[in-house]
Amino acid sequence: MTRPVGLGERMSMSALSVMVVEDHGFQRRMALRLLDELGVGTVCDAADGSSALQLLAARDEPPDVVMVDLDMPGMDGIEFIGHVAQRHLARAVLVVSALDPALLNTVQTMARAYGLRVLGSVEKPLTADKLAAALASYDALLGDDEDDERIEISATTIHAALAHGEIRPWFQPQVELGNGKVVAVEALARWVRPDGQVVRPAHFIGLLEREGLADPLADLMLEQACQWKRQWDLQGLRLNVSVNISPATLADPTAADRYQRIVQAQNVDPGEVVLELTESSVMADAARALGVLARLRLKGFGLSIDDFGTGYSSLAQLSHIPFTELKIDQGFVAGAWQQPRKRAVVEASLDLARKLGLEVVAEGVATVEDWQMLADLGCSMAQGFLIAPPVAPEDLPAVLAQWRRPES
Numbered sequence: 001m002t003r004p005v006g007l008g009e010r011m012s013m014s015a016l017s018v019m020v021v022e023d024h025g026f027q028r029r030m031a032l033r034l035l036d037e038l039g040v041g042t043v044c045d046a047a048d049g050s051s052a053l054q055l056l057a058a059r060d061e062p063p064d065v066v067m068v069d070l071d072m073p074g075m076d077g078i079e080f081i082g083h084v085a086q087r088h089l090a091r092a093v094l095v096v097s098a099l100d101p102a103l104l105n106t107v108q109t110m111a112r113a114y115g116l117r118v119l120g121s122v123e124k125p126l127t128a129d130k131l132a133a134a135l136a137s138y139d140a141l142l143g144d145d146e147d148d149e150r151i152e153i154s155a156t157t158i159h160a161a162l163a164h165g166e167i168r169p170w171f172q173p174q175v176e177l178g179n180g181k182v183v184a185v186e187a188l189a190r191w192v193r194p195d196g197q198v199v200r201p202a203h204f205i206g207l208l209e210r211e212g213l214a215d216p217l218a219d220l221m222l223e224q225a226c227q228w229k230r231q232w233d234l235q236g237l238r239l240n241v242s243v244n245i246s247p248a249t250l251a252d253p254t255a256a257d258r259y260q261r262i263v264q265a266q267n268v269d270p271g272e273v274v275l276e277l278t279e280s281s282v283m284a285d286a287a288r289a290l291g292v293l294a295r296l297r298l299k300g301f302g303l304s305i306d307d308f309g310t311g312y313s314s315l316a317q318l319s320h321i322p323f324t325e326l327k328i329d330q331g332f333v334a335g336a337w338q339q340p341r342k343r344a345v346v347e348a349s350l351d352l353a354r355k356l357g358l359e360v361v362a363e364g365v366a367t368v369e370d371w372q373m374l375a376d377l378g379c380s381m382a383q384g385f386l387i388a389p390p391v392a393p394e395d396l397p398a399v400l401a402q403w404r405r406p407e408s
Contacts, residue, residue, distance in 0.1 A: 016135060017042035017063040021052040021080065022096070023072040027124070031067060031096070034128050038135070049075030049083075056089040064138060065119060066090040070097045070107060078107055085114030092117035094134050098124040105341050112331065120335040137334075137366045158207050162216060167191045167204075169224050170390040173400060174242070174361055174383045177375045182400050184240040184274070186383065187225040188390045189217065214246035215255075219262060226266035226273070228393045237397060242274040242304060250277075251288055256295035263301075274302035274325055290320065297322040304361070308349060318356060326353045330364020330384065337373035350377055 018040050022028040028045055035043045044063070046052035049072060056062065066084060070077035077095070084090050093116055095104055104121040111118045119137055122130045161167050169187035176183055191199035208217055225241045232239055249255045263270050275296060297303060304325035305318065318326075328349050336342035346362070353360045362374050365384030374382055388399045 013039040013132075013135065014041040016040050016065065016138065017061075018065045018067060018135075019043075019052065019056070019063045019090070020045040021049065021066060021068040021072075021077070023047055023069065027069070027126075031126055031131075034126055034131050037128055038132055040135070048072060049077070049080035052080065053083055053087075053089070056084065057087070062088065062090045064090075065092050065094050065135065067094045067096050067122075070095060070104075078110070081107065081111050081116070082114065085111055085116035090116070092119050092138060094119040095121040096124065096126065097121065105339050108335075109331075120338070133367065133369065153204055153207055155207065155211050158204055158211060159213070161191055161193075161204075162208070162213055162220070166193060167217065167220070168393075169221050169228070169243075170392055171225075171228070171241075171396050172383055172390040173388050173396075173403065174381045175387055175403070177371070177379050177382050180403075182239065182387075182403065183381065184242060185396065186242040186276070186390075187221050187244070189221060189244075190390070190392075192392075209246065209248070212248075214248045215252065218243070218245045218249055219258070222259060222273070223262050223266065224393075226263055226268040228396075229268055229272070230266055232397070235397065237400070240272045240274060240302075242276050242302075244276045244278075244306070250292050253288065253292065255292050256299060259296065259301065260299045270300035271302070274304050276304040276306040276327070278306045293321050297324075307363075318352070323356075323358060325359045325361060326356075327361045327363055327383075328379075333362045333364045333370060333374070333384075334366060335370075337367075337369040343373065346374070346379075347377055350379055354378075 018035055020028055020031045020035070020043070022031060022045070025047075028047065032043055032045055042063070044055065046055055049068075052066075052068075056066075066089075068077045068080055072080075077097070081093055081095075084093065093111055095107055095118075097104060108118045108121060119134045122134050167189055170190045171185040171187055173182045174184040174186065175181060189201045189205065191201075191204055193199060205217075208214060222243045222245075225243050229239060229241050245255075252258075259275070260270060263273055293303060302324040303322060304327055305321075305323050306327045307329045308326050326349065328346060332342050332345045332349070334342075336346050350360055359380050361381045361383055362370075362379050363383050365371055365374065365382040365386050367386060370384070371382060371386060387403060391399050
């Protein structure tokens with residue numbers, strides 16, 4: 001079986017900078033000693049939230065990780081995390097506490113809602129193994145965000161980028177958990193600027209949609225994904241492709257025929273293409289959307305409900321729409337192996353998918369523990385940084401060859 005990527009292939013601990021915020025002197029010294037044993041490059045500490053905020057504000061660069069206890073006198077850890085997130089004082093947070101797992105999960109959800117990356121939680125007492133497992137996921141969590149800069153984008157610029165072919169698909173593998181075989185890739189939009197800078201979709205998709213360019217983007221992504229699929233087919237690399245489609249598509253009665261023409265023009269069978277829809281996008285115009293989706297299934301396309309569980313209409317969508325695949329959102333997958341409530345959501349999603357006859361893809365698989373939990377629960381497929389980040393299409397064969405490489 002293909003192996004998940006080992007810790008040795010990730011960021012070196014010596015490259016990390018970590019701040020420990022803990023009011024208990026012994027616990028703080030223990031954390032510092034364990035970080036030193038793990039070889040963490042830069043470590044600092046604070047005995048309470050207020051002094052930690054002062055130290056963070058005075059730094060030239062934010063630390064990679066802030067480890068924070070929740071139950072502290074004065075400013076508790078929950079309030080502290082709120083300040084850190086709103087003021088962008090750290091790149092990620094790791095919660096350290098012996099409190100109720102449900103409370104820990106709520107705090108992590110809060111931090112993510114603020115836009116702060118969360119490595120998870122570590123129960124006290126701390127051990128080197130617990131810390132190593134949490135910190136090892138840092139670079140996978142950051143992914144392609146790490147070197148991304150905030151940029152100003154005008155409507156004129158985004159129109160030109162689309163017209164000049166600067167927006168193109170990158171691909172992230174999906175593998176079978178039972179045997180590690182790569183069976184599909186998801187096409188994810190990237191803007192590759194003339195200077196080589198790669199811009200993430202979070203910076204431009206919203207503007208594209210506001211400018212009425214969502215449909216042209218979806219057509220472009222589908223066409224290029226199928227072009228690359230044909231190239232890979234000729235190389236003996238048979239992969240299904242998944243492409244995200246916009247809510248606007250579902251209001252266009254010609255969309256099903258147009259997508260069929262695009263795919264067949266590239267000599268690709270619609271049965272090898274999965275169209276992904278976020279649940280919030282599906283029912284803007286219920287009658288028309290259902291008609292488009294039904295015709296897409298009639299033509300052989302697979303339909304995937306993306307980010308399952310993040311909206312309020314998941315069960316209604318599943319009962320009305322001929323989905324063939326369910327994607328469990330990464331917010332539920334990450335760290336579920338040590339968080340009972342998250343694990344329960346994953347288990348319930350898998351059980352529902354089995355009863356409905358749907359394939360399941362778990363997104364955001366970043367650690368060996370995530371992988372093992374999903375395999376134990378009988379999940380079909382995994383996608384995430386443990387396997388590979390999204391990569392340029394010309395780099396995909398080499399990335400997959402690396403994934404298939406047996407342990408030496």
